[in-house]
Amino acid sequence: MINDTENRNFLRELIESNVTKKLIPKGLGWFGCMGGLSLLAFMMQLGTGIFLMFYFIPSAREALASIQYMSHSVPYGWLIQRIHAVGPHIMIGMVLSHMLRILFKGIYKHPRELHWISGACLLILTLLMYYTGSLLSAHNISDNSTMNLTFLYAIHLAGIPVVMALFMGMHFFMVRKTGICEPL
Amino acid sequence: MKDYTKGKTPEMLEPFFPNEIFRHIIVSCFLIIVELIAVILFPLPVKLINKPDHIPWFLLPIYNLDKLIQNKTLFISLLVLCALLFISWPLLVNGKKYYLLSPNKEQVSNHNRVMYIKERPNLWQRPIPFMIVIVVIISVITLCFTTT
Numbered sequence: 001m002i003n004d005t006e007n008r009n010f011l012r013e014l015i016e017s018n019v020t021k022k023l024i025p026k027g028l029g030w031f032g033c034m035g036g037l038s039l040l041a042f043m044m045q046l047g048t049g050i051f052l053m054f055y056f057i058p059s060a061r062e063a064l065a066s067i068q069y070m071s072h073s074v075p076y077g078w079l080i081q082r083i084h085a086v087g088p089h090i091m092i093g094m095v096l097s098h099m100l101r102i103l104f105k106g107i108y109k110h111p112r113e114l115h116w117i118s119g120a121c122l123l124i125l126t127l128l129m130y131y132t133g134s135l136l137s138a139h140n141i142s143d144n145s146t147m148n149l150t151f152l153y154a155i156h157l158a159g160i161p162v163v164m165a166l167f168m169g170m171h172f173f174m175v176r177k178t179g180i181c182e183p184l
Numbered sequence: 185m186k187d188y189t190k191g192k193t194p195e196m197l198e199p200f201f202p203n204e205i206f207r208h209i210i211v212s213c214f215l216i217i218v219e220l221i222a223v224i225l226f227p228l229p230v231k232l233i234n235k236p237d238h239i240p241w242f243l244l245p246i247y248n249l250d251k252l253i254q255n256k257t258l259f260i261s262l263l264v265l266c267a268l269l270f271i272s273w274p275l276l277v278n279g280k281k282y283y284l285l286s287p288n289k290e291q292v293s294n295h296n297r298v299m300y301i302k303e304r305p306n307l308w309q310r311p312i313p314f315m316i317v318i319v320v321i322i323s324v325i326t327l328c329f330t331t332t
Contacts, residue, residue, distance in 0.1 A: 019205075089226075105306055
């Protein structure tokens with residue numbers, strides 16, 4: 001009973017200090033949301049990517065057929081596949097806008113160098129993610145391509161996302177620690 | 185966790201909830217609408233070939249650079265160098281003023297540290313980094329429209 005009350009108080013304090021009673025500097029503006037939008041675009045890519053994972057077959061002979069099956073036979077498969085194909089354009093647009101804002105406003109300076117470093121690494125990884133993904137969907141059926149396709153699939157599905165998750169963790173930790181901005 | 189209330193009057197602050205939360209919800213809805221419109225309007229490449237025939241706008245400079253530089257090793261080295269410079273940008277331009285104020289790091293007073301942090305100017309107030317950024321942006325845009 002005491003534990004239950006303590007847990008409830010802890011949760012209330014946590015919500016109050018982080019959400020309901022939290023105060024932030026005035027004048028962040030709409031462009032300050034670009035980072036959040038980049039995260040949302042990434043989450044959409046992640047969600048649609050998990051869906052595609054169930055149907056895509058990383059085999060040189062069956063890859064194309066699996067994409068066509070997904071687009072034509074799975075309910076809303078075409079929509080999810082197209083969101084996954086169009087999403088990177090919007091995501092990279094958001095990340096670039098976010099970085100240009102940080103660059104021109106000088107927010108990357110001390111003590112926020114690590115924000116920039118982790119963000120720049122995330123942008124490069126996003127470009128790599130797009131590149132590997134585009135090669136997966138545009139794959140040509142040839143004799144020596146099976147190995148390449150499996151390798152690309154593993155890199156696109158696990159290799160890059162794991163590194164991205166690490167950099168994202170670092171980015172968000174640094175944002176929490178040093179804050180998003182100071183009066184400039 | 186960063187405390188934004190330190191050294192600020194209540195007039196300089198606003199509540200995170202609902203102000204910032206609502207701002208994020210509105211722009212998130214906007215993003216979803218833009219994405220759905222793009223899904224309807226953007227054509228997917230028809231031919232599935234090894235190299236995508238539709239090069240996306242954000243990879244155009246790299247693609248054109250690849251066509252301009254015939255040597256693969258040089259091209260990859262150049263890309264890695266650009267990536268390293270891009271990542272380490274804050275370390276390259278940061279702290280100059282800090283050291284100018286006092287060449288000996290140990291002698292930097294707390295006052296100078298505070299002044300440096302408060303005096304963080306926008307990029308256009310610093311001519312050399314600003315020039316570098318503008319030249320790089322113009323070069324990248326030029327590369328996008330280069331036909332080889």
